[in-house]
Amino acid sequence: MDPTAQIFLGDGVGAISALHNAFPQDVSKYLLQDCPIGKLDRQKLLNQKGCVVWITGLSGSGKSTLACTVGRDLHSRGKLSYILDGDNLRHGLNKDLGFKAEDRAENIRRVGEVAKLFADAGLICITSLISPYRRDREACRALFLMQIFMNMPLELCEARDPKGLYKLARAGVIKGFTGIDDPYEPPLDCETERWNLPPPSEMAGVVVSYLEENGFLTSNRYLVEPGN
Numbered sequence: 756m757d758p759t760a761q762i763f764l765g766d767g768v769g770a771i772s773a774l775h776n777a778f779p780q781d782v783s784k785y786l787l788q789d790c791p792i793g794k795l796d797r798q799k800l801l802n803q804k805g806c807v808v809w810i811t812g813l814s815g816s817g818k819s820t821l822a823c824t825v826g827r828d829l830h831s832r833g834k835l836s837y838i839l840d841g842d843n844l845r846h847g848l849n850k851d852l853g854f855k856a857e858d859r860a861e862n863i864r865r866v867g868e869v870a871k872l873f874a875d876a877g878l879i880c881i882t883s884l885i886s887p888y889r890r891d892r893e894a895c896r897a898l899f900l901m902q903i904f905m906n907m908p909l910e911l912c913e914a915r916d917p918k919g920l921y922k923l924a925r926a927g928v929i930k931g932f933t934g935i936d937d938p939y940e941p942p943l944d945c946e947t948e949r950w951n952l953p954p955p956s957e958m959a960g961v962v963v964s965y966l967e968e969n970g971f972l973t974s975n976r977y978l979v980e981p982g983n
């Protein structure tokens with residue numbers, strides 16, 4: 756039996772016991788629990804399509820502001836979204852992670868997995884993480900309906916410095932701060948043009964229009980979705 760095959764529980768006891776005989780230790784890796792209510796049913800209920808909008812950029816570039824503005828616009832149109840914000844997740848799900856390269860990689864991996872679940876639930880999931888390394892973003896790129904790069908110059912982000920972190924990084928109190936002594940690798944393929952500092956409402960308008968034009972604000976149009 757192909758060890759990479761995924762078997763839906765309920766598909767047949769015979770297949771499962773054959774698999775168990777072949778791979779007694781890790782049989783659970785190949786099993787998926789099936790459920791009669793699926794993504795399409797949930798999307799119909801919500802009259803929208805689940806997807807992931809991934810926002811990346813330096814600290815202070817406006818990721819959270821854009822995520823909240825998009826979330827508010829969608830809410831006012833009766834569409835359900837949820838924001839996964841790096842800062843917030845680091846208080847719970849990711850509180851064991853720091854800012855070393857391997858911790859950032861694990862952060863992006865976990866958030867990618869959670870975003871996938873939210874999209875499967877039928878929600879428009881908006882992530883707001885620095886996600887500075889191309890390799891980590893690429894690992895979950897197939898999931899993203901949109902990748903948005905907050906292409907703001909470091910000088911501007913540093914001048915904003917709403918949390919005083921750049922000042923601490925320049926003083927050497929915080930080590931490995933993105934843009935100062937840790938790299939940010941800009942994405943090469945985004946669904947948005949280079950932003951030239953438009954107000955958040957204008958950027959959010961572009962995002963919501965993209966969702967609308969691609970049929971994600973309704974459930975009743977056939978689409979090939981990312982990740983499927």
Ligand SMILES: Nc1ncnc2c1ncn2[C@@H]1O[C@H](COP(=O)(O)OS(=O)(=O)O)[C@@H](OP(=O)(O)O)[C@H]1O
Pocket residue numbers: 813814815819840841842845854858859860862863883884885886887918920929930931932933
């Ligand atoms: N060393 C270092 N480098 C970058 N950022 C730092 C660092 N230390 C703390 N912070 C704060 O953590 C927020 C970024 O968390 P993320 O989970 O988005 O980072 S990452 O994607 O894993 O790189 C980031 O939030 P934002 O300013 O909203 O981007 C900072 O508040």
Ligand SMILES: Nc1ncnc2c1ncn2[C@@H]1O[C@H](COP(=O)(O)OP(=O)(O)O)[C@@H](O)[C@H]1O
Pocket residue numbers: 812813814815816817818819820821883915917952953954955
């Ligand atoms: N388009 C914008 N124009 C002007 N100021 C902005 C804009 N977007 C965000 N800001 C301001 O910049 C600061 C950083 O924004 P924030 O959304 O917290 O960035 P990030 O989440 O990338 O760290 C905040 O004080 C916010 O009010």
